[in-house]
Amino acid sequence: MIRITNLHKSYPIGKDSLHVLKGINLHIKEGEFVSIMGSSGSGKSTLLNIVGLLDEHDEGEYFLNGQEIKNLNEKKGAILRNKFLGFVFQSFNLISYKTALENVSLPLYYKGVGRKERQKIALDYLDKVGLKDWAGHLPNELSGGQKQRVAIARALVTNPKVVLADEPTGALDSTTTDSVMDLLKDINNEGMTVFVITHEEEVADQTKRIVRLKDGVIISDTINKQRNPAKTV
Numbered sequence: 001m002i003r004i005t006n007l008h009k010s011y012p013i014g015k016d017s018l019h020v021l022k023g024i025n026l027h028i029k030e031g032e033f034v035s036i037m038g039s040s041g042s043g044k045s046t047l048l049n050i051v052g053l054l055d056e057h058d059e060g061e062y063f064l065n066g067q068e069i070k071n072l073n074e075k076k077g078a079i080l081r082n083k084f085l086g087f088v089f090q091s092f093n094l095i096s097y098k099t100a101l102e103n104v105s106l107p108l109y110y111k112g113v114g115r116k117e118r119q120k121i122a123l124d125y126l127d128k129v130g131l132k133d134w135a136g137h138l139p140n141e142l143s144g145g146q147k148q149r150v151a152i153a154r155a156l157v158t159n160p161k162v163v164l165a166d167e168p169t170g171a172l173d174s175t176t177t178d179s180v181m182d183l184l185k186d187i188n189n190e191g192m193t194v195f196v197i198t199h200e201e202e203v204a205d206q207t208k209r210i211v212r213l214k215d216g217v218i219i220s221d222t223i224n225k226q227r228n229p230a231k232t233v
Helices: 044-049 074-085 100-110 115-128 144-156 174-189
Strands: 002-013 018-030 031-039 058-065 086-090 161-164 193-198 208-216 217-223
Touching: 002 044, 018 044, 018 217, 031 044, 044 058, 044 161, 044 193, 058 161, 074 086, 086 144, 100 115, 100 144, 115 144, 144 161, 144 174, 161 174, 174 193
Parallel strands: 031 193, 031 208, 086 161, 161 193
Antiparallel strands: 002 018, 002 058, 208 217
């Protein structure tokens, strides 16, 4: 699903350059639930931007769903993003003057789906995240946890191959964090590949595989035994 080999990324700073990712090797199979853990400056956001086709790598290879990602223009990048990826952000990124239903249906509008059909699909996904009764509410009428659920429904509405969640619980309290992570677990249990960027141990501990980044290098890549219990015969 996601295959990254010897990936490097640098950013120019005046006459110098900052080497942010230093030879990353990462293979994520379909249906995995992976967290990328690291403190600020570890390179995790840069990695997410490259995986999410929001930035380009300098060296190495990146394959998404068997397709090599390189030399994409903006239009091609947007087409691939809409086809394969769903995004969930820390700040929710909901449009303030649109209802929950309108926010969720927006990606379908860009895909050319008719109004009646996209409203029906969007309502189904709001139901899936437990917010069908809040479909007509604006974001400022929703709690933080509800906003993130709307954002997750919006990420799922186009039936992507991968959900990319960037610090999805960063703006939430611990109880709401658990409910959002439970929702991501449910999505993963249905077969969706989920890729979470976080600096919080308690969030990473709820995923099935934990990849730790430090100074642009993967320092560990472990299966979370708590989430992958050994099968007893």
